[in-house]
Amino acid sequence: MQKLWSSKSKRSQPLPPEDEDTSSPETEGLESEDTTSAEGSLKYFSKLLKKPWSWQISLSWLFLAVGVGGVAIATILGLQYLTAPDAASDSDLACKSKISGDWQTPFGKVTLQEASENLVSGKYEYANFERGKITGEFTGKLSNNVVTFDWTETPNQQAKQQGKGILxxxxxxxxxxxxxxxxxxxxxxxxxQGSRLTK
Structure with missing residues (x-):
């Protein structure tokens, strides 16, 4: 291709006529090159890399890419929806008149007793090497599935301890x-932690 501006003169140069062949010898070599041998393939691809990249995408490839992307997005969203845990309803979390009885804990058996006005009391006993036999009790208030309580423990060998807790x-x-x-x-x-003892 001819230069439109020369470095010596700032005047425009005429464009080449349309009937002239404007292809370069390099691109002609690409089309006529035999690519069946490994050496021919290497020469072909090395010349191809020198050529400017053209982004010609057919409509079918575009539809395929959009379709695959759409399926992937739909799959991800569907899996998130299907595996999301359902929120527990308030009726499942309301433990009023369901917690009285014996419960097994790592310390041993705990007995819970519900009283009026959502009040809960509990009693337990366990043995500790340093403190001996310990008797404990707590009283608290039940709200849905949560009990907040005050506890006291009376060990045989040490002073009484007290505090607060939550279940x-x-x-x-x-x-x-x-x-x-x-x-x-x-x-x-x-x-x-504790689990209900079956009778």
Whole structure:
């Protein structure tokens, strides 16, 4: 192709006539090259890389790409929707008149008793090497599936201890997880869990 501006003169140059062949010898070599041998393929691709890249995408490839992308997005969203846990209804979390009875914990058996006005009391006993036999009790208030309580323990060999705690009952009120603490904290002393003992 001819230059339209020369470095010596700022006057425009005429365009080449349309009937002239404007292809370069390099592109002609690409079309006529034999690519059946490994050496021919290497020469072909090395010349192809020198040629400017053209972005000609057929309509069918465009539809294929959009279709595959759409299917992938629909699959991801569908899996998120299908595997999302259902929110538990308030009726499943309301544990009123469902928690009285015996519960098994790592410390041993705990007996819970519901009273009026959503009040809950509990009693337990366990043995500790340093403190001996310990008798504990707590009283608290039930709200849906959560009991907040104050506890006291009376060991045989040491002074009485007291604190606060919380129990959170799982769906169906058949198990609980919780923590307890000394002073005003509900979690600086330890954690516990329990499951209902079957009769």
């Amino acid at each position: 959170v009952f799982g769906e169906g009120c058949k198990e609980f997880y919780g923590s307890y603490g000394t002073g005003e904290s509900t979690n600086n002393f330890g954690n516990w």
